[in-house]
Amino acid sequence: xxxxxxxxxxxxxxxxxxxxxxxxxxxxxxxxxxxxxxxxxxxxxxxxxxxxxxxxxxxxxxxxxxxxxxxxxxxxxxxxxxxxxxxxxxxxxxxxxxxxxxxxxxxxxxxxxxxxxxxxxxxxxxxxxxxxxxxxxxxxxxxxxxxxxxxxxxxxxxxxxxxxxxxxxxxxxxxxxxxxxxxxxxxxxxxxxxxxxxxxxxxxxxxxxxxxxxxxxxxxxxxxxxxxxxxxxxxxxxxxxxxxxxxxxxxxxxxxxxxxxxxxxxxxxxxxxxxxxxxxxxxxxxxxxxxxxxxxxxxxxxxxxxxxxxxxxxxxxxxxxxxxxxxxxxxxxxxxxxx
Amino acid sequence: xxxxxxxxxxxxxxxxxxxxxxxxxxxxxxxxxxxxxxxxxxxxxxxxxxxxxxxxxxxxxxxxxxxxxxxxxxxxxxxxxxxxxxxxxxxxxxxxxxxxxxxxxxxxxxxxxxxxxxxxxxxxxxxxxxxxxxxxxxxxxxxxxxxxxxxxxxxxxxxxxxxxxxxxxxxxxxxxxxxxxxxxxxxxxxxxxxxxxxxxxxxxxxxxxxxxxxxxxxxxxxxxxxxxxxxxxxxxxxxxxxxxxxxxxxxxxxxxxxxxxxxxxxxxxxxxxxxxxxxxxxxxxxxxxxxxxxxxxxxxxxxxxxxxxxxxxxxxxxxxxxxxxxxxxxxxxxxxxxx
DNA sequence: CTGAAAGCGCTTACAG
DNA sequence: CTGAAAGCGCTTACAG
Numbered sequence: 001x002x003x004x005x006x007x008x009x010x011x012x013x014x015x016x017x018x019x020x021x022x023x024x025x026x027x028x029x030x031x032x033x034x035x036x037x038x039x040x041x042x043x044x045x046x047x048x049x050x051x052x053x054x055x056x057x058x059x060x061x062x063x064x065x066x067x068x069x070x071x072x073x074x075x076x077x078x079x080x081x082x083x084x085x086x087x088x089x090x091x092x093x094x095x096x097x098x099x100x101x102x103x104x105x106x107x108x109x110x111x112x113x114x115x116x117x118x119x120x121x122x123x124x125x126x127x128x129x130x131x132x133x134x135x136x137x138x139x140x141x142x143x144x145x146x147x148x149x150x151x152x153x154x155x156x157x158x159x160x161x162x163x164x165x166x167x168x169x170x171x172x173x174x175x176x177x178x179x180x181x182x183x184x185x186x187x188x189x190x191x192x193x194x195x196x197x198x199x200x201x202x203x204x205x206x207x208x209x210x211x212x213x214x215x216x217x218x219x220x221x222x223x224x225x226x227x228x229x230x231x232x233x234x235x236x237x238x239x240x241x242x243x244x245x246x247x248x249x250x251x252x253x254x255x256x257x258x259x260x261x262x263x264x265x266x267x268x269x270x271x272x273x274x275x276x277x278x279x280x281x282x283x284x285x286x287x288x289x290x291x292x293x294x295x296x297x298x299x300x301x302x303x304x305x306x307x308x309x310x311x312x313x314x315x316x317x318x319x320x321x322x323x324x325x326x327x328x329x330x331x332x333x334x335x336x337x338x339x
Numbered sequence: 340x341x342x343x344x345x346x347x348x349x350x351x352x353x354x355x356x357x358x359x360x361x362x363x364x365x366x367x368x369x370x371x372x373x374x375x376x377x378x379x380x381x382x383x384x385x386x387x388x389x390x391x392x393x394x395x396x397x398x399x400x401x402x403x404x405x406x407x408x409x410x411x412x413x414x415x416x417x418x419x420x421x422x423x424x425x426x427x428x429x430x431x432x433x434x435x436x437x438x439x440x441x442x443x444x445x446x447x448x449x450x451x452x453x454x455x456x457x458x459x460x461x462x463x464x465x466x467x468x469x470x471x472x473x474x475x476x477x478x479x480x481x482x483x484x485x486x487x488x489x490x491x492x493x494x495x496x497x498x499x500x501x502x503x504x505x506x507x508x509x510x511x512x513x514x515x516x517x518x519x520x521x522x523x524x525x526x527x528x529x530x531x532x533x534x535x536x537x538x539x540x541x542x543x544x545x546x547x548x549x550x551x552x553x554x555x556x557x558x559x560x561x562x563x564x565x566x567x568x569x570x571x572x573x574x575x576x577x578x579x580x581x582x583x584x585x586x587x588x589x590x591x592x593x594x595x596x597x598x599x600x601x602x603x604x605x606x607x608x609x610x611x612x613x614x615x616x617x618x619x620x621x622x623x624x625x626x627x628x629x630x631x632x633x634x635x636x637x638x639x640x641x642x643x644x645x646x647x648x649x650x651x652x653x654x655x656x657x658x659x660x661x662x663x664x665x666x667x668x669x670x671x672x673x674x675x676x677x678x
Numbered sequence: 679c680t681g682a683a684a685g686c687g688c689t690t691a692c693a694g
Numbered sequence: 695c696t697g698a699a700a701g702c703g704c705t706t707a708c709a710g
Contacts, residue, residue: 002457004703015681020705028679047457051399052703055390056686062438081419084439092441097460099401099438100423102431118341118386120687121436254623261626284593287600289628343687354697359689367695391687395702 003044012040023048054120062097063087063310064122066113066136068129078282079299080128083150086303087126094311096123110136117145124310130154130162130196146313148306154196161313163305163324165297167197170328171204171249172211174277174295177330178247179212182339183275187220187238187245189255198223201251201279220245235262239274246274246339253278253285253294256335260290275336291333301326342383351379362387393459401436402426402649403461405452405475407468417621418638419467422489425642426465433650435462449475456484463649469493469501469535485652487645493535500652502644502663504636506536509667510543510588511550513616513634516669517586518551521678522614526559526577526584528594537562540590540618559584574601578613585613585678592617592624592633595674599629614675630672640665 005023009016014037021029022037040046054060065087067080084098091098099122103109113136116122125140130151140147141160149162178186188205191198206216219241222234238245250256256278260270270276270290278285281296305324312319344362348355353376360368361376379385393399404426406419423437430437438461442448452475455461464479469490479486480499488501517525527544530537545555558580561573577584589595595617599609609615609629617624620635644663651658 002459002703005705006703016703017681017683017705018679021680024705030679033679045457047454049394049703050454050458050460051390051394052686053705054686055388055394055688055703056705058686060390065439078417078420081417088439088441089443092443092447096441097438098441099436100404100427102427102435102437104428104431108431115386115389118384119389120341121389257623258626261628264628284596287597289600289603341687344689345687355687356689356697356699357695360696363689369695372695388687391702392689393702394687394704395689397702 002049003046004049005046008037008040008044008046011044012037058120059123060097060121061095062099062122063091063307064099064101064113064116064125066101066109066125066127068109068131079280082299083128083303083306086300086305087307088303090304090307090311096307096311106135110139114139114143117143124148124314126150126306126310130164131192132194132196132199146310146317148309148313150302150306152196152200154199157323159321161309161321161323163302163309163326164197165302165328166325167200168204168207170279170295170297171201172208173204173330174249175205175208176212177332178249178275178277178336179208179214181247181275181336183247184214185220185243185245185247186214187222187248189248189250189259190221190223191251193223198251205249231258232262232265235259236266239263239266239268244274247336248274248276250276251279253280253282253292256292256294257285257288260335271335271337277336281331286333290335293333293335294331295328296331297328298326341388342385343388344385347376347379347383347385350383351376397459398462399436399460400434401438401461402430402646403438403440403452403455403464405440405448405464405466407448407470418619421638422467422642422645425639425644426646427642429643429646429650435646435650445474449478453478453482456482463487463653465489465645465649469503470531471533471535471538485649485656487648487652489641489645491535491539493538496662498660500648500660500662502641502648502665503536504641504667505664506539507543507546509618509634509636510540511547512543512669513588514544514547515551516671517588517614517616517675518547518553520586520614520675522586523553524559524582524584524586525553526561526587528587528589528598529560529562530590532562537590544588570597571601571604574598575605578602578605578607583613586675587613587615589615590618592619592621592631595631595633596624596627599674610674610676616675620670625672629674632672632674633670634667635670636667637665 005016005019009019019037022034088098101109101112103112124146127147127149130149130153132154137153149160152162152164153160175186190202209216222238248259250259256276260276263270263274268274278292278294281294285292285294309322344355344358348358358376361373427437440448440451442451463485466486466488469488469492471493476492488499491501491503492499514525529541548555561577587598589598595615599615602609602613607613617631617633620633624631624633644665648661
């Protein structure tokens with residue numbers, strides 16, 4: 001049996017209430033009493049029981065982190081560890097712990113979130129993704145629990161606190177950069193179609209084309225669905241078009257390298273034959289061949305701000321929803337060439 | 340105020356004890372009563388409070404995951420997300436949640452672990468790394484809390500449950516593979532020197548050399564300490580030796596690619612001039628140039644088994660410590676050449 | 679400055 | 695088959 005507040009109280013010759021106050025460092029307790037109690041706590045190896053403490057305090061000092069289907073997306077790329085690092089740093093700074101979702105399907109995740117929230121297992125929640133028609137997001141909105149999203153919500157974004165890059169603009173700038181290099185036939189390899197980030201980037205892509213009088217052609221776009229075993233084929237098809245693209249925008253550095261691999265198999269070189277650009281600026285991208293031009297989206301900061309937003313909500317429920325846009329920057333390296 | 344068991348009881352016209360039994364699906368409760376109570380629970384949107392439930396049950400249904408200094412190692416490479424995915428799957432299968440450490444320094448981590456354990460925040464702990472003279476490991480050993488380690492403990496390994504690859508042998512086989520290709524001057528780029536995995540691999544490296552009558556020369560080894568900004572210089576020095584190595588073993592695929600980058604800057608090509616081999620088989624490694632030969636250490640399985648081990652300990656404290664060795668396999672790709 | 683008492687939301691012997 | 699009561703380990707008005 002672990003030592004409880006009562007054991008300490010008895011041994012220190014005070015009441016449990018006093019011990020409790022010493023733990024809370026209540027200023028109304030004598031220095032002498034505090035010292036004595038602390039001494040006893042140390043001797044007995046006393047540690048407060050979280051469950052009990054949280055039960056009466058009606059809080060858990062814990063943030064719930066909800067990630068997408070663990071088997072696939074979230075875990076595939078370095079986004080997850082990096083955003084978690086940001087969250088972790090901020091949470092730790094405020095003495096909050098992190099509780100992770102473990103569900104693999106949308107239904108499991110939904111159930112978990114409801115239990116976390118209703119069961120008071122967490123004080124707030126960070127949703128690591130934003131997708132269209134997501135029941136989890138809907139639940140979060142109507143539940144009243146403090147939460148923040150990494151990624152712009154699809155509907156009613158002003159009603160929720162979120163942090164995001166300006167994805168539309170990022171993609172637009174990337175395309176403009178390529179246009180500036182003389183490219184007119186630019187392909188777009190995007191993420192899963194039901195993620196808002198994918199929509200936004202596609203939108204930015206279209207916007208840039210339009211602005212430069214380049215007609216949009218769906219044949220130049222490929223999305224995450226292609227990632228299910230027929231990536232290679234999708235790229236082959238792309239390059240077999242009557243007018244194949246001279247540049248490809250991909251939504252992630254690792255995907256960019258995967259594409260580069262397929263291109264090489266087709267004896268197409270980067271950047272000689274095709275220019276390519278990624279997103280996320282993975283640590284390794286500058287060391288690889290070719291060094292990848294990419295957009296650094298400040299993943300760590302996304303995490304930091306997401307944590308900040310929930311923490312704010314937890315501290316004061318009445319603060320209005322807030323949106324944070326984290327800056328990104330285009331990093332030029334060797335994977336794009338002037339036509 | 341959230342709806343409690345009392346609210347449900349009142350509305351259903353039963354006692355709180357009965358509601359509690361319905362939740363636990365106690366067979367001594369009438370089907371009719373159960374139905375009625377469940378109906379009311381649904382109507383009122385009742386969810387059991389974890390804190391309260393766990394307080395009396397003296398358990399938390401939660402596993403603590405301790406990772407190394409979040410800012411650096413654990414988060415740098417895909418090991419962390421992948422091992423977490425394994426843990427997550429197994430934990431979820433047994434209705435266990437995951438609680439993550441957030442500390443950045445060893446002291447912070449130590450404090451967190453003690454609080455997690457003593458404060459009954461978690462029922463068991465998975466330590467994601469094994470290093471020499473680690474106070475966290477020592478605490479875990481003497482605390483009596485169920486735990487498992489990913490990686491062989493440095494001392495008294497038989498006293499703790501852990502899962503690991505046969506790192507000594509893995510490294511040995513890698514070196515033997517290179518020797519088999521005709522290499523005699525083989526360099527070793529290892530991880531941080533205080534990690535047991537680094538020791539083991541170095542040991543395997545030495546073992547293989549010895550077995551083939553190749554003298555060990557420390558000048559051919561570089562360790563993680565070189566990763567602090569002077570990686571490039573370390574590689575330059577290595578290749579400037581009187582007899583430069585014709586092959587390099589690196590402890591991680593991404594490190595291998597980083598090294599390859601530095602070699603290229605020195606106008607040394609892989610595998611033409613130098614062969615190189617990695618560890619961990621990152622998803623991207625087969626798509627990169629050159630496709631990397633590497634050792635697949637089954638990271639997902641390491642996580643799965645680690646979770647299995649703690650869960651076992653939690654279920655039955657009396658089971659003796661158990662060790663699981665997860666198989667690895669050498670994957671030949673294009674980064675090594677026969678001399 | 680400190681203690682006795684009530685209570686956080688639940689579970690579980692003990693009765694009946 | 696169900697309820698009243700005690701208790702998990704803590705905190706916090708309320709007294710004094």
